[in-house]
Amino acid sequence: MADGLTKSAARNIFYGGSLFFFLLFTAMTAHTHWYMVTTSTDSEGLTESVELGKHVWEENMCINCHSIMGEGAYFAPELGNVWERYGGHENPEAARAGIDAWIRAQPLRIEGRRQMPGYDFTDEEMTGLIDFLEWTDGIDDQDWPPHPAG
Amino acid sequence: MKYETQKVALPFFMVAMALFTLQVLFGLLAATVYAWPNFMAEIMPFNIMRVSHTNLLIVWLLIGFMGSTYYLMPEEAEREIHSPNLAYLQLAIFAFAGAAALVGYQFGIHEGREFLEQPFWVKVLITISFLMFLFNTSMTLLKGRKTAINLVLMLGLWLAAVFWLFAFYNPTNLAVDKLYWWWVVHLWVEGVWELIMASLLGYLLIKMTGVDREVIEKWLYIIVGLALFSGLLGTGHHYYWIGAPSYWQPISSVFSTLEVAPFFAMVVFAFTMFWKGSRNHPNKAAMLWALGCPTIAFFGAGVWGFMHTLSFVNYYTHGTQVTAAHGHLAFYGAYVMLILGIITFAMPQLRRVQPYNQVLNMWGFWVMTSAMCFMTFTLTFAGVVQTHLQRVLGMNFMEVQSQLELFYIMRLGSGLAVAVGAGMLLYSFFGPAREQVPAGGTQMTSGAGSA
Numbered sequence: 397m398a399d400g401l402t403k404s405a406a407r408n409i410f411y412g413g414s415l416f417f418f419l420l421f422t423a424m425t426a427h428t429h430w431y432m433v434t435t436s437t438d439s440e441g442l443t444e445s446v447e448l449g450k451h452v453w454e455e456n457m458c459i460n461c462h463s464i465m466g467e468g469a470y471f472a473p474e475l476g477n478v479w480e481r482y483g484g485h486e487n488p489e490a491a492r493a494g495i496d497a498w499i500r501a502q503p504l505r506i507e508g509r510r511q512m513p514g515y516d517f518t519d520e521e522m523t524g525l526i527d528f529l530e531w532t533d534g535i536d537d538q539d540w541p542p543h544p545a546g
Numbered sequence: 547m548k549y550e551t552q553k554v555a556l557p558f559f560m561v562a563m564a565l566f567t568l569q570v571l572f573g574l575l576a577a578t579v580y581a582w583p584n585f586m587a588e589i590m591p592f593n594i595m596r597v598s599h600t601n602l603l604i605v606w607l608l609i610g611f612m613g614s615t616y617y618l619m620p621e622e623a624e625r626e627i628h629s630p631n632l633a634y635l636q637l638a639i640f641a642f643a644g645a646a647a648l649v650g651y652q653f654g655i656h657e658g659r660e661f662l663e664q665p666f667w668v669k670v671l672i673t674i675s676f677l678m679f680l681f682n683t684s685m686t687l688l689k690g691r692k693t694a695i696n697l698v699l700m701l702g703l704w705l706a707a708v709f710w711l712f713a714f715y716n717p718t719n720l721a722v723d724k725l726y727w728w729w730v731v732h733l734w735v736e737g738v739w740e741l742i743m744a745s746l747l748g749y750l751l752i753k754m755t756g757v758d759r760e761v762i763e764k765w766l767y768i769i770v771g772l773a774l775f776s777g778l779l780g781t782g783h784h785y786y787w788i789g790a791p792s793y794w795q796p797i798s799s800v801f802s803t804l805e806v807a808p809f810f811a812m813v814v815f816a817f818t819m820f821w822k823g824s825r826n827h828p829n830k831a832a833m834l835w836a837l838g839c840p841t842i843a844f845f846g847a848g849v850w851g852f853m854h855t856l857s858f859v860n861y862y863t864h865g866t867q868v869t870a871a872h873g874h875l876a877f878y879g880a881y882v883m884l885i886l887g888i889i890t891f892a893m894p895q896l897r898r899v900q901p902y903n904q905v906l907n908m909w910g911f912w913v914m915t916s917a918m919c920f921m922t923f924t925l926t927f928a929g930v931v932q933t934h935l936q937r938v939l940g941m942n943f944m945e946v947q948s949q950l951e952l953f954y955i956m957r958l959g960s961g962l963a964v965a966v967g968a969g970m971l972l973y974s975f976f977g978p979a980r981e982q983v984p985a986g987g988t989q990m991t992s993g994a995g996s997a
Binding site: 407469 | 579580583584587588591592593594596597654656657658659660663694718719720721722724725729760763764767768770771774775778779781782784785786787788789790791792794795861862864865866867869870936937938939940941942943944947
């Protein structure tokens, strides 16, 4: 391959090209960051409770069973749109109560069904977690997933 | 082994293989839960098995990279390692940090972001150890001969350390969190790790085929150029659905399609050098790995990656078992096989015996590789069925999963076969040395004059 190409030319193309694409990628990332903060997410609504919810989400490593916006483990349902799935857009109070009751009902101990562990969340943590899931549902993510099933 | 300090690599390989064994075991546990959901449910929840499985992989591959670097650096730089004691010390720190993280996970101690679950202090220890490693190897390089192999390798390792620093940044805004999370995850495995992969592969080919260094090193620069030109903007295939602008869809559909190119080039590279080579290297098993690694990487990372990388396809397949299928074969082909190949090449020299247990090693290669392929096929079928039922028809997640049971049972079976293959391989590395030469020599001889 490329017999006309010398080793030093190949090296220079590698360094020069990589630097070019890295700078381009950095600029696009910076723009994406700006776009996320100003347009696609609700920065105003990013309350302390949502922050606590994200902390609860991480502290219990939900990501290694569930996915959120398609990322994580694929063992348990997608939660990026769980708010929508529980009807949060139409009836927020019912969705809130539904998610709360579901988490508190764990572990279900049904034979032959994947089991979620039980968690001893305080009311504040539970509210935060649900606020976080509601906030995440509000991210403009190009209409993903294609179906509310997640 | 020309240089005394190359033996520094041995404990690295031993630790790496111990962690590899644990990785396979945790994988088996997790696969069992997929087949029998109540298995160990009250003792060890699934998320603990999975975090252990993925973290062990990352840690042992990094230790494998380090060991490989210590092994080849003296030969490439033509001088001894700057400080063998520093190497042992940084290995001890790294292994301690990895073990502490693993034990901590069993008790729910972690930071809870996928793949970056290590507690803060473990991340700090990993950083310190890696910097000690970079210092040690860079000092060796600076005082010695600079080749394309060791320069590209060190560039890959340094950049891996730089991008690792994004692991310390966890913004409150989930979309922004994900944006930079990929600066570690993607820029490692689909970016700078490919520099490490290509240079280690180049090293093996120089040693085993005897092809002129100039030719191999030119190929190396072309391959790593293709990797970064495509892989940097290819990051955007992870930005389709996380709240990023829509321009990532066309741009990254194109660039991540091009990500197949470096992997294809590596296949052509390895096989061309193999046929051009004139050296009849006695370590046939290592040659097998050096050809197998780019081949499986091409399918796992290249073909299986391309399969779901176009945005209008990914819209439906994102976050299904299709991703799991791709992830398994890509990591196995590109990085697991690479390190196993280096160890296969280095072990006889580190143990100061002729290439030994080669036939057993090659059985390990075939058993493990075919089992990984079978696992990938079962997960792909599961993913296609899942995509259709869940994303097109809108069936409930748990209902869909119950339709996939047969695939998960077959995946568990292939996992057991992987474990058998891994056992053969480990025995060939560390078991009693028994010189084995493959029968039927000429087909296995590299070079135009053979066969």
